[in-house]
Amino acid sequence: MSSDVRRADGVRGVGRTVGTPHASGGRRLARMSDFWPAVYALIPSVGVGILFYFAMRAIIRADRNERLAMAELDAQADQAEARARASEDS
Structure with missing residues (x-):
């Protein structure tokens, strides 16, 4: 699912959203920083x-x-x- 979302830090970005909504009300973007921990696992x-x-x-x-x-x-x-x-x- 692609959408124009606002990250928890307030920066707008376009990307695939994952996970459940954060306390701030927005969803977090899937980033490359999520990729390497999955590879290591x-x-x-x-x-x-x-x-x-x-x-x-x-x-x-x-x-x-x-x-x-x-x-x-x-x-x-x-x-x-x-x-x-x-x-x-x-």
């Missing part, structure tokens, strides 16, 4: 999200590597079993 959440991403990526990669290693071991065991059967048959 989001930093911990973003940091936790990044840590979660890397933790999940490490878990998924470890699982994939473990499955590949187990498949190799199973293939080696199958080959050894096949050789043992072939030597018994001869």
